[in-house]
Amino acid sequence: MKNYVVKKYQSTSYSLWNEFVATAKNATFLFHRDFIEYHSDRFQDFSLLIFDEKENLKAILPANKVGDTIYSHQGLTYGGLILNQKSKLQDVLEITYNILRFLNENKVSTLNLKQLPSIYAQFPSEEMEYLSFILNAKLVRRDSLSVLDLKTDYSFSKDRKQAINRGIKNNLVIKEETDFKVFWNEILIPNLEQKHNAKPVHTLEEITFLKSKFPKNIRQFNVYKEDEIVAGTTIFVYDKVAKPQYISGNSDKNELGSLDFLYDFLVNEFKHKSYFDFGPSNEENGRKIKEGILFWKESFGSRTMVQNFYEIETKNYSLIENVLI
Known part of the structure; x- marks a missing residue:
């Protein structure tokens, strides 16, 4: 298992962070530090930067901390692990292993992921969907988004x-x-x-x-x-x-x-x-749908995509060790 260095975000990394966001395969302007920090008084920031052994930045995780839980990020519509365009599944396996081990060693028990809907990514980027399965993640919420495919x-x-x-x-x-x-x-x-x-x-x-x-x-x-x-x-x-x-x-x-x-x-x-996102029509963590609003959105031609929310126990990082055979 390749080792990565996980560091908490500091203001000295402002430019490095934003430069990574600008070229990432699954980032939007919401992950720019100026957007994350406009409400910094409401959240205890716990964003992470992940470097390889040559000190190249390979991933970032916009996040905040509440108690012994890390969220990605409660102040944003979506979050998740942000990757560069060259990231492959094995890279993400190893990066996630190192992140969870780092969190576990720092007495963080749970990582809550608010996934980026696939339509917002520049390239295919569902590695964390696969890893949620490997890590026995708990699906705690699933929103149904009404999306119009403009193509x-x-x-x-x-x-x-x-x-x-x-x-x-x-x-x-x-x-x-x-x-x-x-x-x-x-x-x-x-x-x-x-x-x-x-x-x-x-x-x-x-x-x-x-x-x-x-x-x-x-x-x-x-x-x-x-x-x-x-x-x-x-x-x-x-x-x-x-x-x-x-x-x-x-x-x-x-x-x-x-x-x-x-x-x-x-x-x-x-x-x-490519897409017009009417957003969700859900309540109660996705278990209820406001029928009238859903009907109205779908009458414009939109159809359903989902956004997943996972709860991962950081101690489960060891489950990644034997995935590659």
Whole structure:
């Protein structure tokens, strides 16, 4: 078993980390340190860098620590082990062995992996799916994502087309904005408070800061009727995927057709991408599905992919020792 050196992330590795993210086979802008650290006050960072014996960086693990458990990463939509483009299965076996042994020796009992959905990777990258089997990992959650494959001959349902036409007849106008204030204060925050007694994951100040750091990846589109905002979306744009992070409309959204009108615009705006990710419709760690929301997403032509969440006991690193024969 080849030895790798596992080190905790320090600020002195800021540039090295980000350079690795930029060329990794399964990374997105969410793994840039500027994104990970915008909410550093909420998490105890325990990110790891993994080096070979020649001190070449071979993998990273964005992570935070709670008690004796490491999560990858609770502040991100997805995580997992980030690899360079040349990584092969044997490399990942040995890297994972060394990571788990390092964690076990540092009194970390459990590693919780929030896997990157396959559509976000630049190259095939499901080594950890295989290793979860080898390590007797516990599948603690599985979300069903509604994904539209933009390379196929997809079509919207009759209901969606009718709603889109309502938007056209109501003379709705979509504008890209650089300021999130109107959408946050007039649509998003009031809706979340009223419907779910909740707040956006990102504050207005946080999303504005992230936009300043990632202007091409975070974009805001608002829907107006006679210069009054009626709906909007904050969309995260990746190399292969476009994904609305927030989307919401006022109380007249069904009558106006504003959200359907907006989604029709977005799908066409990002049709040069490979996928449009409508996100999950789950509750209770994936065991329940909000039927109405799922129906609405699938009526745009989206179909199901999954995101897996695993719990791995670090003491199981020895199970990797005899995999290769």
